Amino acid sequence: xxxxxxxxxxxxxxxxxxxxxxxxxxxxxxxxxxxxxxxxxxxxxxxxxxxxxxxxxxxxxxxxxxxxxxxxxxxxxxxxxxxxxxxxxxxxxxxxxxxxxxxxxxxxxxxxxxxxxxxxxxxxxxxxxxxxxxxxxxxxxxxxxxxxxxxxxxxxxxxxxxxxxxxxxxxxxxxxxxxx
Numbered sequence: 001x002x003x004x005x006x007x008x009x010x011x012x013x014x015x016x017x018x019x020x021x022x023x024x025x026x027x028x029x030x031x032x033x034x035x036x037x038x039x040x041x042x043x044x045x046x047x048x049x050x051x052x053x054x055x056x057x058x059x060x061x062x063x064x065x066x067x068x069x070x071x072x073x074x075x076x077x078x079x080x081x082x083x084x085x086x087x088x089x090x091x092x093x094x095x096x097x098x099x100x101x102x103x104x105x106x107x108x109x110x111x112x113x114x115x116x117x118x119x120x121x122x123x124x125x126x127x128x129x130x131x132x133x134x135x136x137x138x139x140x141x142x143x144x145x146x147x148x149x150x151x152x153x154x155x156x157x158x159x160x161x162x163x164x165x166x167x168x169x170x171x172x173x174x175x176x177x178x179x180x
């Protein structure tokens with residue numbers, strides 16, 4: 001599948017809201033960033049932070065180039081220009097029937113390529129809740145390395161969960177992507 005990333009717009013909010021249909025999915029997708037249930041006002045405020053004069057994040061929709069259908073969502077956040085680093089977050093393959101088909105990897109690889117080739121970053125990081133094993137596997141397949149753990153930092157359903165911290169350096173990405 002050929003995927004491209006395009007800026008997330010206000011017209012994309014309803015689609016995103018339709019994808020986030022449970023508290024569990026919201027937590028897997030956004031951690032504690034949003035409150036359940038996700039609503040239009042939260043999404044509009046979120047979008048404003050990407051469209052301001054000094055944006056704090058870049059929000060993208062993932063579009064299937066074959067049929068021009070939006071299939072996912074991804075974000076670059078926490079830009080540190082001086083140290084050339086940022087975080088990948090809020091990654092989502094929208095259609096649950098498409099989960100487990102490698103689309104998450106395609107979307108993550110698209111934003112990694114963008115970050116290292118067009119934004120000139122040196123390091124990308126990600127934090128994933130420990131029970132989100134599919135996301136952890138996805139990042140591993142994209143070359144991210146485990147760095148550590150924020151132990152029992154999020155309480156959900158009366159249980160504490162840890163954040164798995166991972167990163168990918170430009171040199172590691174270059175090694176993975178250079179022609180054989």
